Amino acid sequence: DIQMTQSPSSLSASVGDRVTITCRASQAINNYLAWFQQKPGKAPKSLIYAASSLQTGVPSKFSGSRSGTDFTLTISSLQPEDFATYYCQQYNSYPLTFGGGTKVEIK
Amino acid sequence: EVQLVESGGGLVQPGGSLRLSCAASGFTFSNYAMSWVRQVPGKGLEWVSAITGSGASTYYAVSVKGRFTISRDNSKNTVYLQISTLRADDTAVYYCAILDSSGYWGQGTLVTVSS
Numbered sequence: 099d100i101q102m103t104q105s106p107s108s109l110s111a112s113v114g115d116r117v118t119i120t121c122r123a124s125q126a127i128n129n130y131l132a133w134f135q136q137k138p139g140k141a142p143k144s145l146i147y148a149a150s151s152l153q154t155g156v157p158s159k160f161s162g163s164r165s166g167t168d169f170t171l172t173i174s175s176l177q178p179e180d181f182a183t184y185y186c187q188q189y190n191s192y193p194l195t196f197g198g199g200t201k202v203e204i205k
Numbered sequence: 206e207v208q209l210v211e212s213g214g215g216l217v218q219p220g221g222s223l224r225l226s227c228a229a230s231g232f233t234f235s236n237y238a239m240s241w242v243r244q245v246p247g248k249g250l251e252w253v254s255a256i257t258g259s260g261a262s263t264y265y266a267v268s269v270k271g272r273f274t275i276s277r278d279n280s281k282n283t284v285y286l287q288i289s290t291l292r293a294d295d296t297a298v299y300y301c302a303i304l305d306s307s308g309y310w311g312q313g314t315l316v317t318v319s320s
Contacts, residue, residue, distance in 0.1 A: 132308055134250075141300055142250065144308025153308060185250055189305050192264040194240065194252040 100124050100188050104197025110205040115176045119200045121186035123167040130190035133162055133171045136199075137182045145184075146171065176202070207231040207309045209301050214314030221318075222289040227301030227311055234282040235259065240304045241275065241286045243297035244313075251297075252304070254286060291318045 101124040111117050121131065129149040134142035144153045146162040149169055159174045173180055181204055186197040213225040227239070240255040254275040255264045263275050274287040284301055298313040 132304070132306075134308070136250075141310040141312050142302075143310070147306040147308055151306070187250075187252075187304060192255060193266055194255065194304055196242075196250045196252065199249045 099193055100127060100191065100195050102186055102188055102195050102197040104186055104200055106200060107198060108201040108203065110203050111176050112205045113176055113178060115205075117173040117176050117180075117202060119171045119184055119186075119202075121169045121171075121197045123169070123188055126167060127188045127190035129164060130188055131162075131164065131169045132187045132189060133160075134185045134187065135180075135182045136185065142185065173202075178204075207303075207307075209303075209309055209311035211299065211301055211311045211314040214299060214316045216317045216319065217291055218320050219292060219318055221291050222287070223291065223316060225286040225288065225299055225301075225314060225316070227284045227286075229282045229284070229301075235279040237303050237307070238305065239275075239277060239284040240302050241273075241284075242300045242302050242304070242310075243295075243316075244300070245294075245297045253299070255304070256284065288316070291316075293318050 103122045131149045133146040136142040145156050149164040150162040161172045163170045183199050183201045185199050208230045210228045235258050238257050241253040256275045260277050272290045277284040296318045300313045302310045
């Protein structure tokens with residue numbers, strides 16, 4: 099099974115900060131990596147697919163990148179509506195697996 | 206507009222069974238593999254099971270294999286999750302989702318296992 103190691107598990111940031119979240123896959127997954135945002139009591143919302151492609155309607159302050167088996171989600175300028183928990187997920191092979199999540203909190 | 210609507214959750218006693226349903230609309234249902242994902246309140250996301258578009262292949266997490274059964278009816282645009290021999294640690298919100306480049310999720314249905 100492919101393990102997705104996400105870091106950090108939580109972070110505190112201020113409005114306007116640039117935030118970076120990392121996910122490392124335990125083996126090659128090509129670009130089959132998605133990022134989701136989840137707010138309390140709500141279903142996850144897809145932000146990025148194929149490591150770096152933005153879902154329709156997602157603001158361009160969100161971006162994704164890949165270096166080998168390391169994947170990064172960047173929020174260029176954190177806004178109040180961005181405080182949430184973020185998850186990565188690989189869809190290269192079954193069983194599908196998620197990272198443990200990163201809770202982004204207000205400093 | 207893509208919609209995934211789960212139903213069937215509720216309170217069930219340990220050892221009991223439940224069938225969850227997910228009604229899909231807004232896309233060609235038979236073209237997409239469907240997954241179930243669960244989330245214990247306050248915890249992370251756990252993929253549970255998936256079924257290919259034709260229904261020919263199914264996949265399960267080790268934690269549920271042998272107790273959960275996924276199926277679909279492409280004539281009804283619905284995917285199901287039969288969950289049996291329920292345990293307290295199966296208590297969670299269960300989401301159906303398309304976990305490829307599409308990234309669509311339903312709103313979830315809560316399953317509570319308690320006596």
